Amino acid sequence: MPPVTDPHYRRDPQDDVTACALDDIMLLYHHRSGQTHMVISPVPEILDRMEPGAILSVQQMHDRLARDFDLGSPQEALIEIAAHLDALVALGLVRPA
Amino acid sequence: MRHAVTLRIGPATFRIGSAWPQPIAQLSRLYSAYPDMAGHIADFTVRLQPTNMARRWLRPSIFITGDHGLADAAPMSLAHGLLAAEMGMNLQMALGWRRHLLLHASSVEKDGRVLVMTGESGSGKSTLSALLGERGWRFMGDEFALLDLITGHILPFPRLVSLKNSAIAVVEQAVGEPRMGPLLIGTAKGDIRHMVPRADAVARMDEDAPPRLLLFPRFGHAPAIRPVGQAEIFMRLTQASTNYVALGQPGFTALTRFVRGIPAHAIDFPDGDTAIAMVEELWGNAP
Numbered sequence: 001m002p003p004v005t006d007p008h009y010r011r012d013p014q015d016d017v018t019a020c021a022l023d024d025i026m027l028l029y030h031h032r033s034g035q036t037h038m039v040i041s042p043v044p045e046i047l048d049r050m051e052p053g054a055i056l057s058v059q060q061m062h063d064r065l066a067r068d069f070d071l072g073s074p075q076e077a078l079i080e081i082a083a084h085l086d087a088l089v090a091l092g093l094v095r096p097a
Numbered sequence: 098m099r100h101a102v103t104l105r106i107g108p109a110t111f112r113i114g115s116a117w118p119q120p121i122a123q124l125s126r127l128y129s130a131y132p133d134m135a136g137h138i139a140d141f142t143v144r145l146q147p148t149n150m151a152r153r154w155l156r157p158s159i160f161i162t163g164d165h166g167l168a169d170a171a172p173m174s175l176a177h178g179l180l181a182a183e184m185g186m187n188l189q190m191a192l193g194w195r196r197h198l199l200l201h202a203s204s205v206e207k208d209g210r211v212l213v214m215t216g217e218s219g220s221g222k223s224t225l226s227a228l229l230g231e232r233g234w235r236f237m238g239d240e241f242a243l244l245d246l247i248t249g250h251i252l253p254f255p256r257l258v259s260l261k262n263s264a265i266a267v268v269e270q271a272v273g274e275p276r277m278g279p280l281l282i283g284t285a286k287g288d289i290r291h292m293v294p295r296a297d298a299v300a301r302m303d304e305d306a307p308p309r310l311l312l313f314p315r316f317g318h319a320p321a322i323r324p325v326g327q328a329e330i331f332m333r334l335t336q337a338s339t340n341y342v343a344l345g346q347p348g349f350t351a352l353t354r355f356v357r358g359i360p361a362h363a364i365d366f367p368d369g370d371t372a373i374a375m376v377e378e379l380w381g382n383a384p
Contacts, residue, residue, distance in 0.1 A: 022356060038332065
C-alpha cells in the first residue's frame, strides 16, 4: 500500500461516465449515482489519462499530462493536480487507492 | 369522491374528484372539447377535499391531494377551486410523469416544427404561447413541454392556459368571453383567469413534432436578443425539468441531444406585439 503522504488514485470500472461536450463545458453523466456533473479543463484531460482500475500518483498524473501540455512550474502543477483529484474523489468519480 | 370528471390532455389522463360540485362543473365546461374519458383508467388522480369535515360547508377550504401530494400545501378557498384542480394536475405531472422528459416550458408549432419557450413564472411564456396560438401557430401547451426520449420530438400538453394579472386583459380581447374561465381574484399569484385553447390545438393534441427553436422570454424590458450558450441552456433546462434526475441516462441523452440540436436565444420584450414580431423574425432565421 502506498505511504499516506503520497496519495494514489484510481477510477473504478463501475464509475463509468457518459460524456458530452457543450461549448467549453464537459457534461459527465455518472451512471452509478445518476448525477450529472459539469466540468471544465483540466478535469476531462485528467480523467482521460486514468484507465479504469489502474492506480496512479499525483506525480504520475503530472507526467502523463506533461507529455501533451505545458504545465509550467512542476511544484505548482502538482499542487493543482492533487486538488483536482481530491475534488474528483469528493464527487465520487475517482477513488483513493 | 362525490363529484368527479376524467380528462385526457395529450398523453396523460386525470381523474379529478371533488367534495364540492363547483370545480368539477367549471372543469367540465372548460374542457368540453376534450375527449370524454368517463370510465377509463386514469394515469393520475387529483382530489380536492375539505381540510376537515366542518370546512366542507363553513368557509370551504380545499386541500389538494392525489397520487402525489405535498404535505405542506396551503389550503385554498373554494372560490379558487378551478385553480386548485389545475394545480393538482400540474403536481401529478411534475412529481409522477416518467414517459417523457418534462420541461417547464410553453410550446407552439408551425410548419411541422416546434418553438419551445421556457422561463420562470412571470416571464411571459404562457401569454406569448396563447397569443401565438391565435395568430397562425398551433398552441401545444403553456406549462409543460414533453420531450420524447426516443424521437426527440415535443408532444403537446394543451391544458387550459393560466393567465395572470395584466396578461388577462390582453388575451381576453384576443379570444373573446366564451373561451375564458371565471376570474379568480386574489390568489397566491394575483388574479388568474384560464383560457380554453383553440379547437385545432385540442383536436391535434396527439400530434408531436420536432423542435426547431428555443427561446428564453423575459417580459417587462426593452427589446433585446442575445444568444445563449449550450452549457447555459443545459443548466437552465435541468432546473426547468421536474423529472430529469428521475429519468437517469435516457433523460441525459434526450436533453443533450435537444440542447445540441436547436438554436436558442434570450429575448426581452415590453409587450406582446413586440414579442411576436421578435419571435417571427427569429423563427424565420432559424435553420
